[in-house]
Amino acid sequence: PLDGDTLLRQIRALGEIGADQESGGRTRIALTDAEKAGRDQLVRWMQELDLLVQVDQIGNIFGTLPAANVGADARPLMLGSHIDTVKNAGALDGCYGVLAGLAVVRAFRQAGVLPPRPITVAAFSNEEGVRYQPDMMGSLVHAGGLPLQAALDSIGTDGTRLGDELLRIGYAGELAAGSIVPHEYLELHIEQGPVLEAEGVQIGAVANLQGISWQQLTIQGKANHAGTTPMHLRHDAGFAAAAIVTFVRQLAAQSGTTLATVGSLHFEPDLINVIPRKAVLSVDLRDPDESRLQAAEQALRDYLALLEQQEQVRIHSERLARFEPVPFAEPLVAEVEHAAAARGLSCRRMTSGAGHDAQMMARIAPAAMIFVPSHGGISHNPREHTDDAQLLQGAQVLLDVVLKRLFA
C-alpha cells in the first residue's frame, strides 16, 4: 500500500527549496547552496526511514533498506534519479523518481517487512549538467564512463572546480565511486515530452533511450562592410551558420526519426552592418537507431565540407557529448507493461527522447524506466506539470514492479 500523501507532500516540500516566488520555479543547480539544502532534506528523510545513508566520492547519495537476511547476493535493487535542477525548473524532473523510491521503501517500513535483497534509493549528482558538463555526470562516473578525477576536475561555467564545490557543501563522500553495483535499476520520471498526453496514455514503458550527439561548430569567415562588399565576394560566417540550421532541420524532416536542434548560436562581431567574421553554434542530433544517428552525423559532415567550399569559410567541429542509443532490459520493460495492465492503466512502449541516469546505469545493470505524462510536454520550466493522480499511478506501478522483481 503506497503512502501517496507523504509522496506528494515531499515533492512539494523539496520543490520549495530554491524556489523563486515570482517565476513559480525553483533553482537548485548542482553543488550550489540551494542544492545542498535539497540534499540535506533528502538525507533527513532517508534517516527517518532508518536507511543506511552513504555518499560516494562524486557526491551521489544512496539510502539503503537492508535485506531480510544476508543472502548470497547483496546487490541491491536500485531506484534512482536526481534532485539537482536547471535554472527556474519544475518540481518533478528528477525529484519525482527519487521520492517515489523513498515511497517504495516506506511501504516496506510501514508493512514491517524487509525485502529479500537490499533496496537502494539513489540521487545522482549533477544530472542536468547546467554548471559542469557533461550532464548525467554522477551516474556516468558510477557506471565507469568517466574517470572520477576528470569529473572532480571539471571547471564550471562560473569558474569553480567541481571537487572544491563538493567539499564546500560537505558532500565529498568516502564511498568509492561505482562500488554499489545494482542487481537491477529502475527510474520513474515525467516524460518531458508530449506523446503520452497527446495519446491519452497513462504509463510509458520506456523500452529504449535514443542516442545523443552534441557538437559545437565554430565557423571562421571574414568580417567586412555590409554596404560595400558584393554578395559573391563574401565569406559570411553568419550565413554559413544559418545554412547549417536549415540543413539539419531538413535532415530531420527527411529522416523521420532523427531529431535535430540548434539551440545556441553566436555571431562576432554581431553588428548590424558588419558581415560576421565568426559564428559559433551547437548541434544536437538524436536518433533511437545508432546507424541512423551516424548517418545523420555523416550527412552533416558532408554538408559542412560543401559549405566550406561554397562560402570559403573554415568550420571546426568539437564533440561535446556522444551517447549511443540504449536498449533497456526487456524483462523489466515487460514487467512495467504487466504492472500497468494489472492496475487497469493504459500503457505504451516508448523511446525516451531525453537523457537520463538510467541510460548510464544500463551499462552496468539491467535497467528500465517508467514515464508518466507531462502536461503540454513542457519541462525545464516552472509550467512543468503532471496531475497528482498520474504521479500516484506512476509510483504505484514502480512499487508493483519492485514487488514482482523481488518476490516473483
Next chain:
Amino acid sequence: PLDGDTLLRQIRALGEIGADQESGGRTRIALTDAEKAGRDQLVRWMQELDLLVQVDQIGNIFGTLPAANVGADARPLMLGSHIDTVKNAGALDGCYGVLAGLAVVRAFRQAGVLPPRPITVAAFSNEEGVRYQPDMMGSLVHAGGLPLQAALDSIGTDGTRLGDELLRIGYAGELAAGSIVPHEYLELHIEQGPVLEAEGVQIGAVANLQGISWQQLTIQGKANHAGTTPMHLRHDAGFAAAAIVTFVRQLAAQSGTTLATVGSLHFEPDLINVIPRKAVLSVDLRDPDESRLQAAEQALRDYLALLEQQEQVRIHSERLARFEPVPFAEPLVAEVEHAAAARGLSCRRMTSGAGHDAQMMARIAPAAMIFVPSHGGISHNPREHTDDAQLLQGAQVLLDVVLKRLFA
C-alpha cells in the same frame, strides 16, 4: 600646390589618438574622451590655419576660410566628413576627408590667396553611430532630417545621454544647428569596398549612394526540450531566424543589385538542448534603386508572413533606419571625372555602398564624393589601408575640383 607631407603627417598624428598598440587600431567613439582629444587636435590645426572655428549645437565642427570680399553669396563651398571612429578602426575612414579639406585650405593660405566664396571644412558628429543611433547623425541634424532635441536625447548603448556627453567634453556649441547652408558639398573618402582596387582604377567619381533599409526582427516561438519534442510540433524561433538569413541571401543573389546582410543574431535561452523561445536579428538591405529596394522589403515581408504560418511563430519588425538612394549632383560628378582625366588618373563612376555624411548634405546642397581605393576592400578594421600615393592623388583631385568650382 598641395602640401602632401603635412596631410600625411596629420593623418598619422590623428591616427595616434585613441590608438591601441596591440591591435594596431584606434578607438575614438563619438563623444568619448578619446574623441574629444581628436576634436581638440583638429581645432588646433584649424586655428593654425587661422580659420573661423565654430561648433554647433550637435557638436559639428566647422573651420571657415573667409572669402576675398564680402560678396552677395556668402554660402561656403563645404568640404566635410567625420573624425569619430568605430571600435578598433583604421586611420583613414572619415579623417582622410576632413584633413584633405584642411590641405585644400592650406594651399590657399600658402599661396596667400583668398577664394571668391568661403571654404568651410566640416567634421560632423557621430557619423559611425556606434554608441548613439542613427549613424551620420551630425549631418542628418544639419540637413534637417532629425530634430536637434531628439538627437540630444539619444540614449547610448552605455546608458549615457548624447547631450550630456557633448556638454561633458565641451563640444555643445552655440551655433544653431543647420545654420551653415553650403553652396556645394564635396566629400573625399576611402572606398571601403573592393571595386577600385579590383579594377585597377585610381579615382572613383561617386555618382550616387544606395538606399539603406535597416530593421530588427523579433521572433517569438516556444521553448521546449530538444530531445523530446517531435519536429512537427516545434515553434522554433531559432530555425525561423536562420530561414530568414538564408532567404535574404537568396533574395540578394536573385536580384543582382540588392545587398542583404544579417550581422546580428541572438537566441533565447541559448542552450544546447532547448529549442529557442526567442530570436532577435538585424536585416540590412541596400539597393541603388528605390523601387528595387522596396521590392526587396516587400519580398521579405511576404516571406515573414509565410514563415509565421509555417512555423507558427510571431514575428515583429522594427525599423532602425531607412534612407532612400541619393543621386549626387551631375555637374559635380562630371567635374571629378574631368579633374582625374586632367591629371592622367584612371577614373570610373560608381555607387557608394556605405552611408556617408554626403548622403545627408545632398538634401540641402548639390553634393558629390570622391573615392580612392581601399586595399582588399577592408574597412572598420586596423588593416584598413590605402597607399600614400593614392591618398595624395585623391586630395589633389579634391583641390582641382575646388579650384574649378570656385574659379571657373
